[in-house]
Amino acid sequence: MADNNADLTTSADVRKYLSNTPFASHTISVLAGGSANFTYRIHLNTPFEGKETFVFKYAAPYVAASGGTxxxxxxxxxxxxxxxxxxxxxxxxxxxxxxxxxxLFDEEAHVMIIDDCGADTRTLKQLVIDEALPQPVAEEIGAAIGRFLGRIHAWNKNGSFDMGIFHNNEVGKMISPLVTYGRLISTLSGRDNIATLADPVLDVPEENLDVISKLAEARSHEIGSTSEAFTHGDFWPGNIMVSLRRESEGGVPTLEKLYVLDWELAKAGLRGLDIGQFCAEMRLLQRFYPSRQKEASTIVRSFLSAYRGGSGPDEALARVAIAHVGAHLVAWTPRVRWGDREETRKTVAEGVELLVGGAEGTHAWLGGSLVGHLIM
Structure with a gap:
């Protein structure tokens, strides 16, 4: 293997690393989208198993987008x-x-090479933003994702399934609560000094803050201690690639393939967090891209219906999921540039309502919520 001490943060470094491997490449392009790793599309000098391009991921001991901080x-x-x-x-x-x-997985150099989903694929998030999808395509996408996630979450019911190392993903157990539940109160109280939520600070009743504080503490504990199911840990439309096919340029698209990426936070965890994160991001698309309301709603409905499948209603799961939608809206909306100040504040306020509803809402309220298809 090539120099394992290389700092693989540039295309030149990657080219040198690959030079004496079957993946030696003539062109190395930086891939946008992720923030944790340095990710490249590599174009091989000689095809490997019939393929000319692959994806190269280097995991530095820091978040790539942070510049090492x-x-x-x-x-x-x-x-x-x-x-x-x-x-x-x-x-x-x-x-x-x-x-x-x-x-390829070079654990010492923190390198993995995986199949390339293709230059013509887009994340589900970007696809929904880019074009109005025909309803059958939106339904097929949602249903496929729901069936996929449902099967994964059910693996632990198989006596032969061994959760193995995923019980010990301490990184995942630390990050998941930290980036959501760990900063709910500091976001809402103004301690985090987020511009869109300041002057004035969002008006959240004290009793709601108390409910959210207790829920955040309980959920953080559950994330660190549960073994409910094998979970993805970062399940959102930005980690799902979509390939469409068209019979002719400008023709009606049909679904060709979906790929689920970025499994670094996979762990024994709570099913409702995967469901909630996906639904939260679809809700953000609804709010900030109102022309895509129909597509996003269809995908969410199909996703939840397919996930539930033939099983009965699960109120406990729905409560975890809708509360996580709320946690995601509160923790992430003001930190990721989605839209203007007014709509951002309204979205965070909606997140507060969903957090409180997940903890205290009636069965009827839950049934009418974004995740109502889990119980209705």
């Missing part, structure tokens, strides 16, 4: 590799939804 253990990559291998082993490969195959 935010530490992040490199062991996260081990969980991603094991997740991809596990899903490919247990999931039907001929399904419309899949995960990339791992072609």
């Amino acid at each position: 935010m530490a992040l253990p490199t062991e996260r990559q081990k969980f991603e590799v094991e997740s991809l291998r596990l899903v490919r082993e247990m999931h039907a490969d001929d399904d419309v939804i899949a995960v990339p195959a791992v072609r």
Whole structure:
């Protein structure tokens, strides 16, 4: 293997690393989208198993987008590799939804090479923003994702399934509560000095802050201690790639393939967090791209219906999911540029309502919520 001491943060570094491997490349392009890793599309000098391009991921001991200021253990990559291998082993490969195959894992250099989903794929988030999808396509996308996630969450019911190393993903157990529940009160109280929520600070009744504080403490504890199911840990439309096909340029699209990426936070966790994160991001698309209300609503409805499948209503799951939608709206909306100040504040206020509703709302309220299809 090439120099394992290389700092693989530039295309030149990557080219040198690959030079004496089957993946030696003539062109190396930086891929946008992720923030944790340094990710590239590599164009091989000689095809490998019939493929000319692959994706190269380097896990530095810090968040790539932080410029080295935010530490992040490199062991996260081990969980991603094991997740991809596990899903490919247990999931039907001929399904419309899949995960990339791992072609190389150099644990010492913190490098993985996986199959390229293709330059013509887009994240589900970007796809919904870019174009008005025909309803059958939106329904098929939502249903495929729901079935996929439902199967994964049900694996632990199989006596032969071993959660293995995923019980010990301490990075995942630390990050998941930290970026949501760990900063709910500081976001709402103004301690985090977020411009869109200041002058004045959002008016949240004290009794609601008390409910949210107790929920945040309880949920953070559950995330660190539960073994409910094998979970993805970062399940949102930005980690789902979509490939459409058209019979002719400008023709009506049909769904070709979906790929689920970025499994570094996979762990034994709470099912409702995967469901809630996906629904929260779809809700953000609804709010900030109102012309895409129909597509986003169709995807969410199909997703939840397919996830539930033939099982009965699960109120406990729905409560965790809707509260997590609220937590995501509060913690992330003001930190990621979605839209103007007024709409951002309204979205955070909606998040507060969902957090309180998840904790205290009636069965009827829950049934009418974004995740109502889990119980109705």
